[in-house]
Amino acid sequence: MASRNTIVAHVEDRPGVLARVASLFRRRGFNIESLTVGHCEEPGLSRMTIVVDGDDHQVDQVCRQLFKLIDVVSVQDITYAPMVDRELALIKVSATNFNRREVLDVVEVFRADVVDVHSEALIVQVLGDEGKVDAAVRMFEQFGILEMVRTGRVAMVRGTETTKPPAISDSQQAAAAIRAMLGRRPEGALPFASD
């Protein structure tokens, strides 16, 4: 069953690392829905949030193949973890004196912000999970969307658990930590590969 999956990867902040990741996805035929890269709590590392389409087996392969890249420090599939996920959209909505009030009503319902006003348009900033942004977009369509940009998903696991890469100097421990991370486990302790 294909679905949208959320993978968090920490990568070395080096030239070419994005090309390596993109090359891998292209070559293995994995389908990226969105990929967001930015700084994280640790200098020298970047955090990628990757949304991929695919079944359990494909997602398991994505994680394992990603981890083979030397510049990829950690990979975690957090699709089934309790998480907060957000994306941001800037939507330029057609709005004149005749309907601006109606547009603003919709803005309010979605707890969005107006970040630019013009006599014939507004830029609305919507922040939320994918479903909320989708719903807002559908509502604004009735007024006419002149332009839109969405960031793609960023996500974080709830509670005290983190997706931070293991800061372990001992190679054996590092291997153990990585093995514990790799692979989708719908049930049981062994990787997805287990029946």
Place this chain on the structure above:
Amino acid sequence: MRLTGARILMECLRAEGVEVFFGYPGGVVLPLYNTLGEYPDIKHVLVRHEQAAAHAADGYARVAGRTGVCLATSGPGATNLVTGITTAYMDSVPMVVLTGNVARDLIGRDGFQEADITGITLPITKHNYLLMRASEIAPAVKEAFHIASTGRKGPVLVDIPKDVFIEEAEWDGYPQGVSLRGYPIMDVPREEEVAKAAETINSAKKPIIIAGHGVVQSEAQGELVEFAERSDTPVLTTLLGISGMPEDHDLSYGFLGMHGHFYANMAADRADVVIGIGMRFDDRAMGRFSDFNPEAKIVHIDIDPAEIGKNFKTHAPVNGDVKETLARLLPLIDQSSHPDWRTEIDQIMAQHPTDYVEEGTSLSGPWLVQALAEATEGQSTIVTGVGQHQMWAAQYYPYTKQRQWVTSGGLGTMGYEVPAAMGAQFAQREPIWSICGDGGFQMTSQELQTIRDHNLPVRFAIFNNGFLGMVRQWQELFYANNYHSVDLGQPDFVKLAEAYGIKGVRATTRAEAMQVFRELDGYDGPVVIDFQLEREENVWPMVPAGAALSETIESAEDL
């Protein structure tokens, strides 16, 4: 001490104990060649085409069990390496590939002989580097050798712009270690995975081992034999796993796959537990995935976690180095005996032996490999190209020693046989036998000059049927005899050898072939032998493309 980038690179190679590397000069690597004279302990072998430099480093690595090194200039020099790098990548061969690039200020501006070789080789290297400072060379080369030779081995490319070779940097010795956070060594398996594998193996009634290249790479023949004996498990190998199991052993049943032995394919198909060791369940080995022995439980031991579960659902995955894993698995394995299962396979073998040697005087592929095996007492290192001769060499030579078999399996690179044998010969004194196709030989025969330069005792046995034999076989069997572009014209191979100053001989009958083997005994220079084979012989048995192992056929009548 301040040194130029070129000297730093050579100091690094010396510190790595590199004894030989294969290269070809050009504009941007001239600063490096300018220093080679100061490092006489590191032999530079001047090839005649960069592709050969890569294959030679690969052949050397496979026989020596060490990391092979090759070097090329920027642009066309670098792109000519691509086939050789991909060959090594597909077969997990440790290699460090050095390329020059245009000066830093020309990079990205389409300078003369500029090629984005790091971009080009992204999907065919384990890792690669473009170094923009001389101070980066030592740590990068240290990492490159470390990455190439650990875990699942593979080629690593280091690209160095011309002015970085000239730039000076501080040299305070070769780095002691590497700090690669995203690259932990995964040699030691998890206990619970080993335990589950042992439990699965101990409960098997009809177990089979499929040993792959990982066994050879990890030099785990001893552990494999002990494991097979204790669990009384018949052992098959993949094409690249050949020589991982001594074929004179009672439990050895040869290799499986598209041209594997009939009984090996049947054994894999009828087993209740399939134990893959250091292999990747490739389509040529397993046949049609969806119909490979659906009843079997799969135990899969591999160093690369991404191979686990890639093609098959795995009952008991074990991520670890073959040698390390077998050592931990052995104590958990019950002393077992499977006489009925052994008898079942033995009966299939008795009824369907791989024995397509017919009486006669003309040279047939199977006969010739058997005769070669006798002449060399089964002790020679065999290098092959790709095609019919490769399959006959796999089927009929009795390999017993690890690293005795060198072939391009994953990529299937024709022309590999000449430069790979050349490189391999630098790793051992005893003559290498290179079993060549007449097509492949023509792809890389320019290296005969390099071989002459170094007076390497390689024996090139050209299995000459005047056809692109395997393609012809497919056209015969699957394209209604519609031969197209397979009838290969060729030079007089004997005269060609002689033109290079190399001994050339020809054999057209079995008696002549025997005579050639006798003549060569003790000859210590290179030889090219034009063995003129029957023109339209086919390789049997065969799993037609897209068929299952259970559909292995033994002649055209079975189609």
